[in-house]
Amino acid sequence: MKNYILDKLEEIRDEEIISFHVPGHKSGRIFETLGYKDKLEKIYKIDTTEIEGTDNLHNAKEVIKQSQERASKLFNSQKTIYLVNGSTCGIQAAIMSVCPPKSKIITNRDCHQSVINACILGDIAPSYIEAEICKNTNILNGVSVSKAKETIDSNLDAKAIILTYPTYYGMTYELQEIINYAHSKEMILIVDEAHGAHLELSDELPKSALALGADLVIQSTHKTLPAFTQSSMIHINSHRVDYNKLLSVLRMIESSSPSYLLLSSLELAMDIYEKHGERLMTELLNRIEILKNKFEEDENVLILNEMDKTKIFISFKDYGITGYELDEILRGKYNIQVELSNFYGVLLICTIGNNDGDFISLETALQDILLNCNTEKILESIDYPTNIPIKVFDPRDAFYKDKKKIKIENSIGKICGEYIIPYPPGISLISPGEIITQEIIAYIQDGVKNGMIVSGLEDSNLEFINIIEK
Ligand SMILES: Cc1ncc(COP(=O)(O)O)c(C=O)c1O
Structure with a gap:
């Protein structure tokens, strides 16, 4: 009998794909490089449940509590809770714990699906801040401060605001100004920082929402730090939030058997963050800068990483290659997997798990592709629709x-x-x-x-x- 999932994963594992996608541990390589291999050797032996000594995520009093306190210190929050159902469950719990049924929440139109799903679960009405798009790259810009303030002014009865920061593509904006404005109107500010758990590792990166004073911040540790997929954290950062209510909602929507493998991986990610994070981030940012410099002279190549510098958008559109094609060529011909592609380019998620070899392979592949480029083709796609459709039903x-x-x-x-x-x-x-x-x-x-x-x-x-x- 065939083991469908397992066989496929083993096949992919053996291809040793060069990873510019999540999870942040890059096929586990960072654990091997930094000497954590022994801890993971027979990981199935520590897959357990709530027994004497293992504590309980939903009522943490012992080791899980201590570990969460360590995370809270490291990320500078008032309290931190581990999540095993991804940021998805953190976002839903955050929203439902601060917005009662029939209340209103403000969010950026390009919010993650979990925000709207929370509105379905909690019977909450969303009011949207219009999105803006960069026509040259088809990338959604971050939230405009003036549009956010306008939306707040016309929805003063909203209980809370939830904003995506940074965006999937690494765009950031003047979040602090929006936080201050929201607080002046007595609104709670939640930040979906699914793509920003690494931000405090370097002064060259934008400040984390925690440092900027958001009330609740949810991070997918698995995306940009070396934790296993689904391992995330929610940070509570103010007196405006009812901690016990948040715990109650998490008990409703998260598994009653939280995986100890995921919890352990959060601790591993934290250990790496604390002991090696800043050094590895400095090395990563240097590698990215070197890559960008190599293509600086070619005005038909666009390599963007302006805000969160670890997210690189590469566009060969002026050479007539769509992002979808570039994605396929990189994987098919060069064994390089990007995070995603749009019509105009590809997005690479670089983390402290990437090494020199990855960037050398990437540079070689890009140079090689450029040798066969056709500059004749002009690429144009229809603009992303940013107008907010009329709402008939919540x-x-x-x-x-x-x-x-x-x-x-x-x-x-x-x-x-x-x-x-x-x-x-x-x-x-x-x-x-x-x-x-x-x-x-x-x-x-x-x-x-x-x-x-x-x-x-x-x-x-x-x-x-x-x-x-x-
Ligand atoms: C902006 C944003 N928020 C939240 C999530 C959900 O995160 P998770 O996969 O940890 O549930 C994602 C997932 O890709 C995301 O892109």
Whole structure:
């Protein structure tokens, strides 16, 4: 009998792919390099449950409590709680612990799906801050301070704000100004820092939301630090948050059998962060700078890493190569896996787990691809739709309404019954309960033609869509 998942993973493991994607430990190599191999040798032997001596994540009093206190000191929070269901469960618990049913929350339109799902679970109404996009790269910019303030001013009854910082692409913005403004209006500020657990490792990186005074900060330790997938943390950073309420919601939505392998991996990541993090980050930032310098003279190559410098966006669009193509060439021909691609380029997530060899391989591959470039082709895609569709139903009401399947070309002006989530970046263009627009349908149809993947829709061929009839 075939072991489908295991066999595939072993096959991929043996390919020794060069990783510019998550998780941050880069196929476990960092554990081997730094001498943690013995701790992980027979890891199945420490897979346990709540027995004498192992404490309980949902009521931590012993070793888990001590470990969380260590994390809290390291990340400068008032309290830290480990999460084993990713930042997804941290975001949902944060929102539901501060926003009662029928209340309102403000968020950036390009928020992660977990924010809208929390609104469905908790019967909360989201109000959105419009997103802005860079037309040259198709990358969503961070939140505009003036737009955030405008949205706050027109939603003064909102209980809280949740913002993505940094974005998937490493964009940051004047978060502190928004935090201060939100606090002046008595709102709690939650930060989805899923992509920013590493920020305090260098002064060359933007400040973490914790240092800027956010009330609750959720980090995917597994994405940018060396923890196992799903291992995350939520940091409580102010008296405005009810810690016990947060714990109660976590008990509702997180596994009642939290994995000790994931908990141990959080501790390993912390140990590495504390003992080696700053040195490794300095080395990483140097490597990235060297790579950028190598391509500086070629004005047709775009290598962007302006804000969070560990996220590199590489575009060969002026050489006629789409991001989807570049992604495929890097993996197919050079064994290099990027995090994601859009029409114009690829995104690389670099962490303290990457070494010199990775960057040498990357540089060699990019130089080689450039040798075969065709500058004739001009690439243009339809702009990302940033207009916020009209809302007819809040997410929870829409979720429970009956749905009807119709042809997608007949859906414009109708109420959407499902999500439309182009990947990348995995952010919902439209949510259930909102009016479908011409620009949204045109964008996904054009995107799919060019290689974009769209999820959320029941019909993955994009022929039909579920709508809600009034
Ligand atoms: C911006 C953002 N927030 C939250 C999450 C969820 O994080 P996790 O995978 O740790 O559940 C993701 C996942 O990719 C994300 O991109």
